[in-house]
Amino acid sequence: MPAPLDTPSPTQSAMPAAEAEVPVHARLLVDMHRAIARRLVQEGHRARAFTELVRATREVPMNAALASTLTRFALEAGTTGPAATLLAQGVDEAEGAERRVVLRALARLYRRTGAEGKAREVLVQILAEHPFDRRARRVLNVLLERDRRWEELDASLEKETRAHLKGGALKRASRAALARARLWAERHRDFGRAALRYGQAAQYAEEAGDLDSAFLLRMVWLRTLHRSGANPMVLRDATVLTRGVASRVGRSERVDLLLHELGMPTERTMDLDGDEDDELVDPTPRSGESIETGANPMPPQRPPSPLSGVRGAPRPCWPWCCPWAPPACITGWATP
Secondary structure, three states, X not given: OOOOOOOOOHHHOOHHHHHOXXXXXXHHHHHHHHHHHHHHHHOOOHHHHHHHHHHHHHHOOOOHHHHHHHHHHHHHHOOHHHHHHHHHHHHHHOOOHHHHHHHHHHHHHHHHOOOHHHHHHHHHHHHHHOOOOHHXXXXXHHHXXXXXXXXXXXXXXXHHHHHHHHOOOHHHHHHHHHHHHHHHHHHOOOHHHHHHHHHHHHHXXXXXXXXXXXXXXXXXHHHHHHHHOOOHHHHHHHHHHHHHHHHHHXXXXXXXXXXXXXXXOOHHHHHHHOOOOOOXXXXXXXXXXXXXXXXXXXXXXXXXXXXXXXXXXXXXXXXOOOOOOOOOOOOOOOOO
């Protein structure tokens, strides 16, 4: 048994705002024709019911309620061709919110009849006029993925990310960036670009205050960076960022487990390596010690300074600079 005409359809969610723009007499005419069409369907005359709605399009301009009802009747009666023609003509008649609902109905009709190419064109038109239409974006992305149009899907996801950022919706921007990252990692096998998108998704999640999601995204980002063959300095900086988020959510041990799995230095190993700001140590082997072992702790033996014991003589400099401290030592040590 066909669904009653009063059942809401996906295109009817935006109808309350759209119907506010329709004159009262136009709404009454649409309601009258819809009631007649409903009675004809109950009597088993679907073709006549569709004809009744066609008569309504000649009396009033295309509007949200009429477009939705016309689409549903066309799908039930198998008259999708004439219905698509009527809706395409009605797009130019509608304005504002009415126009978007009519375009949605037309895209739904094309999609249900297998004309996905035309459906994509209509959805692109909707998004050009309404960049923040999440439903149109979602349906378009599904169609692009189904048709394996990866480049167009990436461009659509990029536009979605920018739209969310412009609107201040950081969590949605993070999800869109995550979808781009998965696209590059799973479809293109380009782990360098995938790591870039994972990093963006983690950044947006962190800025939105979603630290749990940011931590998980940082972990995937670090793994993908390692898989892409990034240089050690980049991996070291990425590890520092990942540890920073992990410490805020109390999961620092998870980072060490991941580093161990990837064969990267853990926090203890990195501490033993030392940084550039560590205290300077004499790199030359000391007198009497082996270069391999460095076991003799004796201080370096230097020739005695000819000025030793002379009042006002400069202090000795570092042992690898010169045997004794001349008045103009290159280390810049001052004379006391």
